[in-house]
Amino acid sequence: MPIDFHLGTAEAGTRAAAASFAEKVLKPARTVYVEHSTQCERFQATKPAYEAAVVGGLIKAQLAPKLGGNGGSLIDAAILVEECYAVEPSAALTVFATGLGLTPFNLLQKPETKEFLEPFLSGTGSPLASLVFSEPGGVANWLEKGGKGLNTTARKEGDEWILNGEKIWATNSAGWDNKGADLACVVCRNVTDLPSGSQEAEPKDRIMILLVTRADLDRNGPEAFQVVRQVETMGHTSVSGPHIKYTNVRVPSKNMLCAPGEGAAIVSGAFDGSAVLVGAMGVGLMRAAFDAALAFAKVDDRGGAMPLLERQAVADLLSDIKMQTEACRALTWKAAHAMENGPGDYNARRELALAAKVYCSDAAVKAVTDAIKAVGVTAYDKNQPFADLLTNAMVLPIFDGGNVGIRRRHMQQLMMLPSYDAWAATYGPSK
Incomplete structure (x- = not known):
């Protein structure tokens, strides 16, 4: 097959649809959110645009077909991102951040996790997902032996995991109302059998991913999840990536998306x-x-x-x-x-x-x-x-x-x- 740099029919269709969405939905969204004075208010003002993305299939398109989505290739995704970013990056990033939050599901493709994905397959509402990874103080060296590693920890107790720790920069992690995202993939460190304050010789052997749904947070009560600070950013001024804190959040064992050592x-x-x-x-x-x-x-x-x-x-x-x-x-x-x-x-x-x-x-x-x-x-x-x-x-x-x-x-x-x-x-x- 010869090398071909032309867009195929499907890719050209993706580009046309993305360009139309950017002009008709994302661009007008900016004229609305810029009228607000705080990052949180600007983020909340983009909710109608996000809802339009849900109805238009852009959220479902970020899940693999095996999980019930209609996601295409990574090239399709790159075309979509370019078209949106050429018009309105900030409102677009909230949409794509949900895609990042769903990516662990796409990589694992575990049938038993599909129950967590129903809000993102329905084509209604404004469900937000978040990959909750970065922490105050940074994570560049999070797997270095002898380092501090992740401060967000999970401890097994009976049929539940107990989550504690602080995160920052995780887009969408606070949800629309600052009470938590619909679905968070929280990267944390298993400390079930570790003495307090100690570290594992191989940090990666302790890393896991816990799923925390909005229902989990609501069940745990108002003290379980806290927005410590809304981060005001120079650019992407309608994006929410606040400093958040989990305190003794209990989630069922089935919420373990990645076991320790796999995360x-x-x-x-x-x-x-x-x-x-x-x-x-x-x-x-x-x-x-x-x-x-x-x-x-x-x-x-x-x-x-x-x-x-x-x-x-x-x-x-x-x-x-x-x-x-x-x-x-x-x-x-x-x-x-x-x-x-x-x-x-x-x-x-x-x-x-x-x-x-x-x-x-x-x-x-x-x-x-x-x-x-x-x-x-x-x-x-x-x-x-x-x-x-x-x-x-x-x-x-x-x-x-x-x-x-x-x-x-x-x-x-x-x-x-x-x-x-x-x-x-x-x-x-x-x-």
Whole structure:
């Protein structure tokens, strides 16, 4: 089969539907939420847009068909993310964060867990899911021997698990009303048979994932779940990722999604998939920055005799943005295809996902900055899109696993493996 970079009929349909949703639902949502003064109020103001996403099948599309969903390929997801991010990143992220919260189910595909997914398959309401992982103080070195590890713990008592600990940055984790998400995949450390204050020699052997539903929190009472602080962010200003606290939350044994020793691999797998989608987020922002700067440069002359686009310095900046956008899209699509189809073993395919996250997120920040340089001081006007583009782009290198502290270290670890095969994800195994 020849190499084909054209969208197929299905992919083109996904792109058209995503573009329509972004323009008709997400874009108007921004005009509503920007009128509010706090992060929490802005988040709550996006609920109608989220409900439209549910009705439109965007939530069900983030679950695998084997679980009752109608999810497509990772390339489909990348196309969807790019189209939404090119128009309205903040309201879109709440939708995609539910997808991240459901990813552990997609990776495991356990039939017995389907009961937890019913709200996300119904096509009604506004159910939120969250992958609750990050903690105050950071988690870059959470599996390092001798380190502090996760402070969120679970202890088995009879037929229940008792959950305690604090989390932060977990999008959607507080739900619409700050009383908890409909479904939280809480990454925690089993301390059932550990003396108080001690650590396991191999931290990953203790990592598990507990499911905490809104019904569980309601049953445990108001003291069980607390929003410690609403985090006000520079960009993505309608997204909720607060500092939360679980206190003696009791959940049934059946809520153990991943047993101790199995959780770390699922967390890693979830963030491998999301790495590709962060690449697509970067592409969407770069595309929006280029389009806005190009439109400005075509008509504005800054008091001169010709439009800015005819000035070589401006044209050079814009052509660099355009080339970087095309390159990042190609890398993102390549990574998405390789993750699901190969060639190469999982580590080879994973390296491309990491590369898409690191390269495209860094490139997005530079692209928006270059667009600002091309436009000049007018870009500093909040009526222009560039301030929002920059503050939204700035988080891409530091969330979903920071490029410096986590993602590049993962690439380093892969390169240090004796079995490392640098080009296997493109050409197949070398031996």
